[in-house]
Amino acid sequence: MEHEIDRRIVKRHCCDDCEQVFTTSSNLKIHRKTHTGDKPYRCDQCGAAFAVKNNLTRHQRIHTGDKPYRCVQCGAAFAVKNNLTRHQRIHTGDKPYRCDQCGAAFARQGDLTTHQRIHTGDKPYRCDHCGVAFTRQFHLITHQRIHTGEKPYRCDQCGAAFAQQSALIRHRHIHTGEKPYRCDQCGLAFGGQDYLTTHQRFHTGDKPYRCDQCGVAFAQQGDLKRHQRIHSGDKPYGCDQCGVAFARQSGLIRHQRIHTGEKPYRCDQCGVAFARQCHLMSHQRIHTGDKPYRCDQCGAAFAQQGHLTRHQRIHTGDC
Structure with a gap:
């Protein structure tokens, strides 16, 4: 009798379209909107529509600036409870998302998904200009600035512009002279954490970036990417004046001086x-x-x- 009751409950809350099972009828009702496309809850400020009322409520905080979820340890505030939960892992060190291939653990599901592309080789973000593909969307966005020439990050002291925010941060140290990152082995100081991390590999001999085709290892990820173009023949840096293409951006910069006559x-x-x-x-x-x-x-x-x-x-x- 108990099994018969269980079967009736499962049948009552089973989606007829995809056979997904839910514990309550309300959850099933919400789910069905993914099949119908019904979005009855609409924002009166920007017109964005949602299938679930709670999603509309969260969205409206973009307009109101309301951040009701606050971290008791550092005071950081969030509009969405899930964002607070992820943030709190900074304090607890909790990393619940673990890679089943290499055991690496992550605080966020999205970081695990991105990491797993190392094993699968999946690069879902492809440049529609030159075809180069990336594992992360923000890498594609940064790459596309090669083609557009966009440099949205500008120094407020000298006006120098950069395609990446990290490059602007490093550049600002020229004006301040600040080098807050110091090597504990030789005392050399750097303007950026990434520079220090790379430098320390000279002491440790660590070369974590290995070519999966020939086995050559590198201390920097950028060096590995440039090396891999030997195998792929990829030349993503194209001259917009004559079309000659290069494997490295530095090669393109040198070449363009033929057209500009620049001699720095x-x-x-x-x-x-x-x-x-x-x-x-x-x-x-x-x-x-x-x-x-x-x-x-x-x-x-x-x-x-x-x-x-x-x-x-x-x-x-x-x-």
């Missing part, structure tokens, strides 16, 4: 200017007399690698 590297002794730093360094050897390239057969020394290469043909007979 100037010799402080004679004033000659160059488009590339390596050309300035070669030129400065005229003044210093430095000849770092030495022939291993006769000992002749040269200021430039190209001059040594031509000289060595005397010994090889390749003329």
